[in-house]
Amino acid sequence: MTTPMLKFISVAQKQPEKRTAQDRRADFNEIYEDFQPVEATEQASRCSQCGVPFCSVHCPLGNNIPDWLMLTANGRLEEAYEISSATNTFPEICGRICPQDRLCEGNCVIEPGFESVTIGAVERYITDTAFENGWVKPTRPVTERAESVGIVGAGPAGLAAAERLRAMGYQVHVYDRYDRVGGLLVYGIPGFKLEKEIVARRHALLVESGVTFHLGQGIGSGADELAFAELRNRHQAVLIATGVYKSREIGGPGAGLVGIERALDYLTASNRRSLGDTLPDDAKALDAAGKNVVVLGGGDTAMDCVRTAIRQGAKSVKCLYRRDKANMPGSAREVKNAEEEGVQFEWLAAPEAFVGDDHVTGVRAIRMKLGMADATGRQSVEALEGSSFTLEADLVIKALGFDPEPLPQLWDAPELGVSRWGTLKVGQDSFMTSLPGVFAAGDIVRGASLVVWAIRDGRDAAERIHTWIKANAPAAAVAEQG
Template sequence: MAERMLQFVRLQQQTPEKRAATARREDFNEIYARFAPEKAAEQASRCSQCGVPFCQVHCPLQNNIPDWLKLTAEGRMEEAYEVASATNTFPEICGRVCPQDRLCEGNCVIEKGFDSVTIGSVEKYIVDTAWENGWIKPPTPTRELPWSVGIIGAGPAGLAAAERLRVRGFQVHVYDRYDRVGGLMIYGIPNFKLEKDVVLRRWEQYAAGGIQFHLNVAVGQDITLEQLRERHDAVFIATGVYKARDVELPGSDLNGVVPALDYLTASNRKGLGDAVPEFDDGRLNAAGKDVVVIGGGDTAMDCVRTAIRQGAKSVSCLYRRDKANMPGSMREVNNAEEEGVQFLWLSAPEAFLGAKDVTGVRAVKMHLGLPDATGRQQVEPIEGSHFVQPASLVIKALGFDPEDLPTAFNEPALPVSRWGTLKVDHKTMMTSLPGVFAGGDIVRGASLVVWGIRDGRDAAAQIEAYVKAKAKLAEAAE
């Protein structure tokens, strides 16, 4: 190990080559090139193989990161893939979209002084290599079981649960109201972070493994939750959260003031070749416009960087706190700055201006005050600091809340918290409805893809235990 690893003392951190900002502004392709094999091995060899791997501790999936880094450094790529996929259903997706600067890489023990190991880039390289070499197979079980599970939602949590249950032999049916599998991975995250082929090939792989997908099916309209409970031995709700948070300001009803998800979905659908009238007529197209995005999370970064690529005249991001307090990934903020986005720090919107169409955002400068009960500094307006930011398209990227599922599913007994998320027993992940489980964002609130994967895998284990215990009781009663 000493020969191949601990090379951080002589090798500097090096990420895969990043395309120049001027070039990447012109298309929606991923911005990083792929590691050359020798470079991937070199960067993996920088791992210190520490006794307490904080990269693993701070990964929601507790991925065995030091192990697959060592295997990559030794050129044992198929084994590296087996280790990476043992704990992660979609390592190639996490390698692309996880905020590694806040999770694994941000907690790398060599980060102070030597710069962290490029964990995400190596993870992406491992799995892309596995796809190219045919090492990734459909999730076919060794034996079929007589039980079936219905999964509502084909996003990260639903797909992770589906894969785990299918491998164990369950008959798995996934229901989704959209026409493609992937949830926000397809319609929310732009191509420059996650090219759609990466998600769509998983759909094909899972269908080949016997997972049955029922698309364009809205639970509560096309089928009821009660019918799903009758049809399946257990049901897993993994719908995610899609209700846009809003800000009630004067002028919110003006043309050109739009929610972030509508804007991103239109762009992604256009890229997939769909007919998108709202894009074609300019309502959800930033081309030639002064764009203002309100918000500071990863969704806001997706919006500003999409607007740049659509040919916006100018793109600015209005955020009421400073850069250090941005909830989004600093890596994404830096990429946006390189691409020409103007950030208006410590600025809060007060009104949208215009007669029929939006023409500007009136905002006020803020300053950080004393910490609140959570320890986060409060923001307070600075008197007399108002200004107007020109805008012909305003995108509200303020986060997402749960939809009213008891009403949507026509199931008033479905329990929700005061935040609208589904209530579950956190040990079993089951709601108060027997056999109905839930996980992902619909339980924890808007979160990361990696947490959705974690919940889906955990739920699969709980569902398996529940169904087998129920079958055992029924057998004993006969």
């Protein structure tokens, strides 16, 4: 019997159970419990099956959300997984870390008057169930191709492209300077949002699919690095999907004091500890235990930092952000989780200087007010004269965003075109850089953005690479399926 939809009228929205804030503070495990089958069915049945699904429209991947919600409501989970994975390479990851409140759920048509469908939790449930039942299979191309593609970067954009290119039969090689696959999924995002076994599971599938990984292999002119020119010689096409890792800095008096750290360095050290790695001496100080911590910034990276500091046993954790809560760029859900766990927010406050002799002891800040909207429509901020105050701090973490590294200089490839922001220039539709056969996708093109956009870019870039190789290497042999 078909389960009726449109139950949003009679069934209240329910997210998966959250572990108590006290329990969450004690470890780095994911904070949400799994949906039970009856809960997933019931929540999926709240979908209105609207004629114009704004959830799909506002999903960067264009996921067919109403379709897999209906299938879930009717217990047809294997079909739901097929529909979900048709547009999303990593639905179980997006279900965990996407800011659904700003994307699909935030645009659910039942939201005025009724709370939105819990799309992210159902998405996670579908794919976790698929893995448990063995429905997720390695990619098996119908025909093997002789051409190879080199991908620089084993983050979400590179991995999504690798899976799509492998499905087309290409010999895919992924190069990454780090020792694990996943990029920021492993080293930048804490385990309480994404447990690392989830990423390792996908890595194993890609290896089984025939993707070759070259880990610990940087690109450049160093003794242990692979020259970019050699990389191009090895492959018919190259995709650059390095992401952006250069932390934005802040100036002002005292900005060079010991104890003022970059967010990515801090998060990487924490994640490596959780993974059981031995940290180098210069990273051992990146621990908030017993310290007064001040985090600068208002995005999701800042939320990752404050919530990590809580779990490390910080004496106090404060987040300093120059705008108000309504204007934070990060997920409102993440802010709520942080508040529950004991983080204190200093809204409408910006750092003026850092206090201390050799080591930071405080952050001097000034109160702000919102002014007129600028050209982007966002309200400007203005300092309130005479409103300075000081926050005690033994550890200050700068979570101010990321910029691209200067790849043309690092890779001895001055002909590689970049924008005025330092991102790689690509054709709007082709994904090709200024170098023929060299493509780019993800944050290295669009700037620091969401994982879901990186997945979309990786999938689209794979299609463009396929089109280009077919047009420019027509004599390339096609190997027999082995």
